[in-house]
Amino acid sequence: MAYTLYSEKRTIFHKLHPISKFIMAICATLIITIFTDPLFQAIIFFFGIAMYFGAKFDRKPLSFAFKPLLSLVIIALIMFLPIGSTIAKKNPTFIGPIYQISNYTLGLCIEGILWSITMCFRIFSLVLYVVIVIASTSPAEILPALKKTPLPKIFVYGLALVFRYIPVVLNEFTTVREAQICRLVDFERGNLFERGRKYVSILIPALLVSAVKAERIQMALVSRGFGDLKKRTHYKEISFTRKDQVLTISSIIILILAIIGALFYDIGMAPNVRSPFKP
Amino acid sequence: MTNIIEVQNLTFTYHGASKPALNNINLKVRKGELVAITGHTGSGKSTLLYTLNGLIPHVLKGRKNGKVFIKGMDVDKHPPEELARTIGVVFEDPETQLTSLTVEDEVAFGLENISIPREEMVERIKWALNIVRLPFDKFKNRAVTTLSGGEKQRLAIASILAMKPEILLFDEITAHLDPLGKKEISEVIDTLRKLGEHTIIWSELNTAEIANHADRVIILKDGKIILEGPPYYVFRKVSTTDVKPPQITELAIKLKIEPVIKLEEAEKVFQEYLKKVKNQINLSFEGKESFQIKSDSSIIIDINHLYFGYEKDKYVLEDINLKIRKGEFIALVGQNGSGKTTLAKIIMGLLKPSSGDIKIFGKDIRESKLIEIAQHIGLVFQHPESQLFEATVEKDVSFALRNLNLPKDEINKRVEDVLRICGIEELRKADPLLLGLGQKRRVGIASVLVMHPEVIILDEPTSGQDWFQSIEIMDMLKELNKKGHTIIFITHDMELVAQYATRVVVLHNGKILFDGPTREVFKKVEFLNSISLGVPQIVELFYKLNLPIALTIEEATEFLLTH
Numbered sequence: 001m002a003y004t005l006y007s008e009k010r011t012i013f014h015k016l017h018p019i020s021k022f023i024m025a026i027c028a029t030l031i032i033t034i035f036t037d038p039l040f041q042a043i044i045f046f047f048g049i050a051m052y053f054g055a056k057f058d059r060k061p062l063s064f065a066f067k068p069l070l071s072l073v074i075i076a077l078i079m080f081l082p083i084g085s086t087i088a089k090k091n092p093t094f095i096g097p098i099y100q101i102s103n104y105t106l107g108l109c110i111e112g113i114l115w116s117i118t119m120c121f122r123i124f125s126l127v128l129y130v131v132i133v134i135a136s137t138s139p140a141e142i143l144p145a146l147k148k149t150p151l152p153k154i155f156v157y158g159l160a161l162v163f164r165y166i167p168v169v170l171n172e173f174t175t176v177r178e179a180q181i182c183r184l185v186d187f188e189r190g191n192l193f194e195r196g197r198k199y200v201s202i203l204i205p206a207l208l209v210s211a212v213k214a215e216r217i218q219m220a221l222v223s224r225g226f227g228d229l230k231k232r233t234h235y236k237e238i239s240f241t242r243k244d245q246v247l248t249i250s251s252i253i254i255l256i257l258a259i260i261g262a263l264f265y266d267i268g269m270a271p272n273v274r275s276p277f278k279p
Numbered sequence: 280m281t282n283i284i285e286v287q288n289l290t291f292t293y294h295g296a297s298k299p300a301l302n303n304i305n306l307k308v309r310k311g312e313l314v315a316i317t318g319h320t321g322s323g324k325s326t327l328l329y330t331l332n333g334l335i336p337h338v339l340k341g342r343k344n345g346k347v348f349i350k351g352m353d354v355d356k357h358p359p360e361e362l363a364r365t366i367g368v369v370f371e372d373p374e375t376q377l378t379s380l381t382v383e384d385e386v387a388f389g390l391e392n393i394s395i396p397r398e399e400m401v402e403r404i405k406w407a408l409n410i411v412r413l414p415f416d417k418f419k420n421r422a423v424t425t426l427s428g429g430e431k432q433r434l435a436i437a438s439i440l441a442m443k444p445e446i447l448l449f450d451e452i453t454a455h456l457d458p459l460g461k462k463e464i465s466e467v468i469d470t471l472r473k474l475g476e477h478t479i480i481w482s483e484l485n486t487a488e489i490a491n492h493a494d495r496v497i498i499l500k501d502g503k504i505i506l507e508g509p510p511y512y513v514f515r516k517v518s519t520t521d522v523k524p525p526q527i528t529e530l531a532i533k534l535k536i537e538p539v540i541k542l543e544e545a546e547k548v549f550q551e552y553l554k555k556v557k558n559q560i561n562l563s564f565e566g567k568e569s570f571q572i573k574s575d576s577s578i579i580i581d582i583n584h585l586y587f588g589y590e591k592d593k594y595v596l597e598d599i600n601l602k603i604r605k606g607e608f609i610a611l612v613g614q615n616g617s618g619k620t621t622l623a624k625i626i627m628g629l630l631k632p633s634s635g636d637i638k639i640f641g642k643d644i645r646e647s648k649l650i651e652i653a654q655h656i657g658l659v660f661q662h663p664e665s666q667l668f669e670a671t672v673e674k675d676v677s678f679a680l681r682n683l684n685l686p687k688d689e690i691n692k693r694v695e696d697v698l699r700i701c702g703i704e705e706l707r708k709a710d711p712l713l714l715g716l717g718q719k720r721r722v723g724i725a726s727v728l729v730m731h732p733e734v735i736i737l738d739e740p741t742s743g744q745d746w747f748q749s750i751e752i753m754d755m756l757k758e759l760n761k762k763g764h765t766i767i768f769i770t771h772d773m774e775l776v777a778q779y780a781t782r783v784v785v786l787h788n789g790k791i792l793f794d795g796p797t798r799e800v801f802k803k804v805e806f807l808n809s810i811s812l813g814v815p816q817i818v819e820l821f822y823k824l825n826l827p828i829a830l831t832i833e834e835a836t837e838f839l840l841t842h
Contacts, residue, residue, distance in 0.1 A: 225392035227360035
């Protein structure tokens with residue numbers, strides 16, 4: 001059974017409006033993307049960790065989300081260490097053997113090491129802030145929260161259905177896959193084209209089943225009066241409290257300060273490292 | 280009493296279909312009635328329900344003649360979303376009608392749609408969940424995906440009840456449920472009858488259930504009403520080729536005694552009969568045992584102390600010990616979640632056991648590749664029709680053989696043979712996706728059979744099929760068994776178990792509670808009822824009459840008929 005990150009708790013984050021948490025996560029993501037200095041990345045990461053454990057979340061969602069990242073981090077280190085010299089603004093500080101490939105001078109350098117550390121913190125921080133939002137937001141809260149946004153209602157209800165039916169569709173795919181394995185389809189063998197061809201035996205049946213289910217869902221929806229979205233009443237009302245306002249405003253202010261600091265004062269920017277935000 | 284539903288000369292043909300799904304239907308339903316509609320799969324039962332709540336013609340398109348009036352409203356002029364306040368429908372598949380993430384949101388969904396104020400919603404949600412026995416405080420925050428099939432269907436009923444429609448349409452609402460789920464729904468229908476606030480139109484295949492609840496029965500055949508009236512009248516009159524009446528009714532007709540339709544009344548009637556004929560019948564099954572466990576055959580699947588869990592220390596299967604011999608015809612029974620499908624997948628090599636040993640044809644399953652196991656064992660998944668994808672039946676059937684890279688001549692010969700065995704030779708060039716459900720299922724079975732497995736495991740091969748289609752499939756399996764194939768079928772249908780299996784394995788909460796010859800299992804009526812698996816009416820009747828257990832109508836008739 002798939003492990004869901006959300007857990008019923010009474011942390012401060014559980015009491016917040018999903019939208020304010022989304023805004024916090026978006027601001028954190030932008031700040032993480034802007035800063036290139038590993039020290040600042042570490043501050044953001046450990047601030048997130050302090051928030052997480054300070055709010056008394058379970059360890060389980062975080063360890064569940066972090067475990068698969070370890071291999072990603074190793075890949076980041078392996079990839080960025082040798083090519084680190086390419087992201088240096090000026091001459092990189094090499095501390096090991098140097099290789100010339102085409103126009104690029106590659107090798108272990110200080111800038112590469114800093115960049116690799118930054119990337120590792122970035123990956124963990126991005127996941128950490130998303131886990132804070134997901135672990136504290138019941139999927140059932142998202143629909144009432146989105147209803148209050150200017151998003152088109154049909155999109156919001158469509159999204160709610162997607163949430164509801166993702167496990168059903170995934171289950172359908174798994175069953176069809178297993179059935180085709182029993183009919184001796186080896187999905188692990190063959191070149192890319194052959195493998196693609198094998199997946200047709202899953203895709204067509206699964207899509208057909210999904211199409212039939214979609215028609216039935218439509219029938220069920222209209223049979224329960226789903227039609228005029230303007231006249232709908234709402235069972236759940238989630239209010240945007242003072243705490244939500246504080247979180248939203250402070251997140252935006254920190255983002256603005258980070259942008260100004262990085263743009264005009266080089267705060268959070270590693271020396272001699274290029275950034276798409278500030279080349 | 281006033282007519283709440285009136286159908287006048289209704290004919291409907293689905294877009295692209297060559298013949299009408301409904302043909303000149305005339306029907307009047309009085310307020311407060313429970314009308315059951317039955318008939319073969321494809322006889323038009325669901326279509327008739329869809330015309331009542333406006334899905335036809337507003338959502339499902341086709342050619343429609345005639346009129347349908349709900350409380351005097353012409354359905355043609357009122358779309359289903361407008362009629363939802365008056366008429367609610369619960370569909371067959373609980374999975375495709377629940378649209379929200381939690382129980383309380385699901386019930387609230389319909390109320391939001393019809394603009395019920397929030398304060399009133401809370402009361403209605405509590406009331407509706409209470410009626411279907413899903414207590415509000417316990418279930419309100421439960422994720423819909425974590426509910427059992429029976430709970431999901433009860434939730435679907437609650438979400439309709441909360442909208443307080445006067446008319447309820449139930450479209451084969453127990454078709455996807457296990458015996459426990461069916462029993463729960465039957466209790467909900469009892470509660471609704473006691474409430475007496477609703478008119479219910481109920482499409483259903485189980486005539487014993489219909490007999491227990493309905494005021495009136497309508498039999499549909501090829502889109503026409505062929506018989507209509509109170510259950511007593513209809514089940515006595517109907518041809519057994521059109522509808523399978525309750526077992527006790529069929530037995531009473533065969534014995535030429537007063538026809539009964541409910542089990543409670545059958546006991547008395549049959550006791551009277553026994554008093555009259557006790558000197559003329561042989562009160563023993565000695566020498567009549569048609570099924571024998573093949574204890575002399577070789578063991579082909581040997582399972583010892585098997586444990587399996589998806590999560591650490593949480594076992595779905597616990598200490599399973601099972602020896603399957605060549606040529607057996609085994610029924611694997613149990614509620615949903617008891618571990619039947621998991622066990623089948625482990626035998627097939629799709630799941631690896633947590634601990635314990637499994638030997639398939641003497642070889643440890645851990646040392647076998649799936650492709651090797653598939654040479655010996657074929658697994659037919661539930662709804663095999665939804666795994667078909669090729670352009671023709673023969674291509675779909677030959678799919679596994681092409682994956683084996685067999686020579687073309689060999690493939691053609693095997694396909695030819697298997698199409699004949701499954702009785703689908705004439706469909707060779709047909710598009711499998713355009714076939715009827717029964718035919719698709721045969722194609723699905725053929726596509727596994729073509730690999731020449733010595734053991735065939737079928738996961739609910741008859742689900743969603745009417746009795747007559749089920750019998751066709753089971754007869755086909757019986758023929759394969761006679762030819763030497765070992766058959767293991769997973770099912771919830773205890774009538775099929777009694778009629779076909781030579782051995783029954785009862786799984787409950789991941790453990791084997793009983794494993795033995797079919798008649799021995801059915802002697803344990805109280806045990807089977809205690810785990811809500813239930814027994815066929817004939818078994819229950821013979822148990823109540825203190826007679827040796829008969830498994831089928833034929834056996835019972837032979838036993839009780841005077842010579």
